[in-house]
Amino acid sequence: MGHEQALLLTVSWAVGLGLGAQLVAHRLRVPAIVLLLVLGVLTGPSVLGWVHPEYLGEGLGVLVKLAVAVILFEGALSLRLEDLRRAAYEVRGLITTGVVVTWVLATLVVRYVGGFDWPLAILFGSLMTVTGPTVVQPLLRRVRVPRHLKAILEGEAILIDPVGAVLAVAVMDVVLGLSGAHPLTWYGAVWAYFGRLLTGGLVGAAGGYLLSRLFRRHDWVPLELRNLVALAGVWVVFAIAEALLP
Numbered sequence: 069m070g071h072e073q074a075l076l077l078t079v080s081w082a083v084g085l086g087l088g089a090q091l092v093a094h095r096l097r098v099p100a101i102v103l104l105l106v107l108g109v110l111t112g113p114s115v116l117g118w119v120h121p122e123y124l125g126e127g128l129g130v131l132v133k134l135a136v137a138v139i140l141f142e143g144a145l146s147l148r149l150e151d152l153r154r155a156a157y158e159v160r161g162l163i164t165t166g167v168v169v170t171w172v173l174a175t176l177v178v179r180y181v182g183g184f185d186w187p188l189a190i191l192f193g194s195l196m197t198v199t200g201p202t203v204v205q206p207l208l209r210r211v212r213v214p215r216h217l218k219a220i221l222e223g224e225a226i227l228i229d230p231v232g233a234v235l236a237v238a239v240m241d242v243v244l245g246l247s248g249a250h251p252l253t254w255y256g257a258v259w260a261y262f263g264r265l266l267t268g269g270l271v272g273a274a275g276g277y278l279l280s281r282l283f284r285r286h287d288w289v290p291l292e293l294r295n296l297v298a299l300a301g302v303w304v305v306f307a308i309a310e311a312l313l314p
Contacts, residue, residue, distance in 0.1 A: 075123045099206035137306040143201030151219035159223040167197045187243045194239040198232035234264045267313040275305030
């Protein structure tokens, strides 16, 4: 089998089985992430060998980044700003104090239970601070919870993704710097975290404002193209932020 044909089959299987898992999960009333994980293992190179992500090469990383941008955007659309304002205190605590507590506890567990070295334990602990809408929102669709609690959990899941992901990248920069892989300064470490959040926030706010202005002009964007324009806008905003500060 040629590389081109193998790549075509990999993409087709991934898309087809992924959507199939979503449909079956909806029918069985279980979180889709459960079936997606099972199918991912079964169809991957370790078992059936139908899906080979390595065939995508460097394109795999690009696809993952674009998919994450869409997932966060789609998840945020389910948030009601009025509910989020009422839950602002709790959400703020979860994405600040909660992140630190989770980071410290996860680091200690993998250090003293898993036997990791301190740099790797600290990095692993930062990765464990993320929940994310792909996990929390499917669960909330299956479990009845009070509206206020639902707003807290959804708000935390969506906002913690960029906070935790950027934290992991910043921690990795620091770990590599301390190991001598590249030069590191204290202000460089601070900018690695807060600079990324600031850049992403400003570019996202500007892109959201421009999209909202565009959609208010009904003569500019036909109704049948609005979904595509929104998707393209999300990807352009992400690409600009990534170009400014990866």
